[in-house]
Structure formats: C-alpha cells, structure tokens
Amino acid sequence: MKQAITFSTGYSTVKTLNLNIPNICIHCHKEVGFILKSTTDYNYQTDTSVAVTFLCPSCEKYSVYEYNGINASQQIARLVDYSYTKQISTHLPKNIEKVSADFVKIYNQSQTAEAYNLMDICGVAYRKAAEFLIKDYAIRKFPEDEETIKKDALGQIISNKLNAFPKIQNLAKATAWLGNDETHYVRKHTDKDLADLKAFLLAAATFIAADYDADEALNFINK
Template identity: 30%
Template sequence: MKFITKSASSFYSSFSFKYQKPAICPHCGFGTDAIVKEKDYYSFNDGRLLISVCECTACHKFFFFACENPGTNTDDAPMVCMYPSTQIEPYKNENLAAISERFIDMYNQALQAEYNQNFELAAIGFRSSLEILIKDYAIQELGEPAETVAKQSLCNAIATYLQQADLVNTADVVRILGNDYTHYKRKYPEHDFVLLKKYMEIFLSQIEVKYMIKHPPVARS
C-alpha cells in the first residue's frame, strides 16, 4: 500500500505529527488523494487514534481508514486499519504446493487482481498459473525432463501430460478463455470471467485428487 503523508493538524489544530493517508483506492485500485468526508480523533492514554471516511476521486466509492499516534515522542501516525481491505486471505493448498510453489504464488496474484476487480488481469493470471501447474506436475509427478517440458506450448503440454479427457477438456477451457482476454477483440465474449474461474477451480480439484491418490498418507503393510 502506498501512502500520502499529511499533517494531523487537519484533525485538531494542536497536533504537530503527521499521519498516513492511503494513496490507493481499495475499490478500484487507482491512485487517489481521496476527498475527506468525515473525520474524528480519540485520545487514549498518551496516544491518539485518527479515523476518517474518504471518497475516491476516481470511482467515487467510500472507504474508511484509521491511524494511530502512540504519543511517546513519536512524530507520525501510521495506518493501522482500512476498510475495505486491499488484501484477501491468501490461497493455500498443501497438496498443490507440493507440486508447485510457484503456481500458488501466481494463483494468489490472479485472485488479488480479481479482488481488485481487474478481471482481465485475473483471467490472464489464471491462464498463466494453469501453465505453471501443468508443467510442474509433468516434471514433479510424471518425471518428465524439465528442459523438454519448458519448451512446450500450453496447448501441447495439456495434450501430452494430462491425457485424460476430463483433465484435457477442463484445462482447455481455462487456456482458451484465458487467452481470449489477451486479444484486442475477444472471440468468445459470451463466456464471462465467472465461467473461466469455475473451470479453473474444477481443474485444481481434479489435479489435487490425482496427487492424493498417488501419495496416500497410509498404505497396506
């Protein structure tokens, strides 16, 4: 999160410290010196809590933030909370992480883009994370040479390493619709982002099932 440093004297004339005002709207993700609509402060012990409701200059939606100055010879008040949050709870999956940590990272970037309503970026991110997962699956689980796998296009990797029709069909939906968002003029505008994400979730479930079957926690003795 980026901030604009402001004087706290706008809250109360005798305040000589500075506070952090969010410089990015949590709704639209655009930079903004948001318009202050409401503000107040509360004193506690030796500190002060500043709270403010602002309106984004880009999307005109409202958001709330609070800053705390502990009052112990401190000249600033860092932000301590914001609503809505600009971050989401990270996606975690131990089974898929065992196949590809890089996939988990890329998938979380796509989910964050979706949360910020950047659906085109999210769609491209899902497509990229799909490619990472499939290629790492081929290397880690199928024992394919990394050099060979890396050179494959996503289309060829799907056909070569997944083989099962249900996996191929599901992955192809994500590949084709994800690619579609990179085009100046989309070929399949009738299929929206929600459908792409649904097939992405189905594919992840399928890959996780295959991983769990191959790596049972217990076995016959």
C-alpha cells in the same frame, strides 16, 4: 508520537486531545513528521469520533486519521486502524503447493489484481497461473520430459501429456481456451467470462491436488 490537537466544538469553545500520530506516510511509506492541516469539529454531545487531516512533507499528499473512544476529560482518544491495503484471502485445495508452488504464488497475485479491479490484467495472470499448474503437474507425471514440457506450448502439453487424465485434460483445455481469450485482442468465447475461467482452473487444481493425495496413498500402501 503524541501531539496535542485542538478541536472546535462548534460553539465558542475548543477541546484539546493528546493523540497518537502515525509516523509512516501511507502514500510514500517514509517516516515523516506530518503537518497538521485540518480537523473536524468535536461536539461531545453528538460526536463519537473525530478526524484529522495531515500533509506529508515528503510526498506532499494528504492522509486522514480517525479517532474514537474519546475521553474528553483525560484528553485521550484511540486511533482507528484504517487499512489502506486490501486483505486478500485465497482458498486453494490443500497440497496443491506441493505440485506447483509457482501456481499458488501467481494465483495469489492474480487474485490481488482482481481485488484491485485490474480487470484487464487479472485474466492474463490467471492464464499464467494455469500454465504453471498444468506444466508442473505434467512434469510430476513425466519427470523425464521436464525440459520439453517447460518449452512446449501449453496446448501441446494438454493434448500429449494428459491423455490418461481426461477430466483434468478437459478442464485444462477449457481453462487454456478462456485464458487465451484474456490475452488476445478479439475474444473467441463470448459466452464465457473470467468467472468461468476461474471455476475451471479451480476445478482442475482440485483434481490435481486429489491426484497428488492418491499418489501419496499409493506410496504409503506399497511400503
């Protein structure tokens, strides 16, 4: 929706710009007719952008929009695309989703929690991601034990089902220990932190993805 908005120039004159006004509130995500509350000055000699404050009539919260690329004679300007949500990119080993799609989903959620600085819960979330990764991997290796693997404690799975894969077993154990620290009142391993937990978890995921590829290669040459 276009709206003509008048800006003080800081002198006795004003400038009017026809601006594109967003129609979705960033807070309540409702389609609203914003109420104009204030504007910055627009001094064409010094300012390359202007800003406008709107009030949402629905949730009664304020939002600010910036406009640049001002063409004062044509009375136009370009709305700057502010992003109020964080862009989170994850880099997980290729094919890991074929071993555990839930791991990928929970890992992404954990990263989102971490990106929003929710440090008291993201460790717990990484711990949950680790449990899905390790259990889904164990189920892949022992499909006949699927029901018991789902129910058993993670520590038991690591001790009983990963003996043939010592590097994955060690990484899984280290991940589980640090992950448990994230859920408990008292931390046992004070010399390690969330970065170590993530490093061990990612290393375990890398080995597991490589093991998946190795199994695929074996299937291929046995054909």
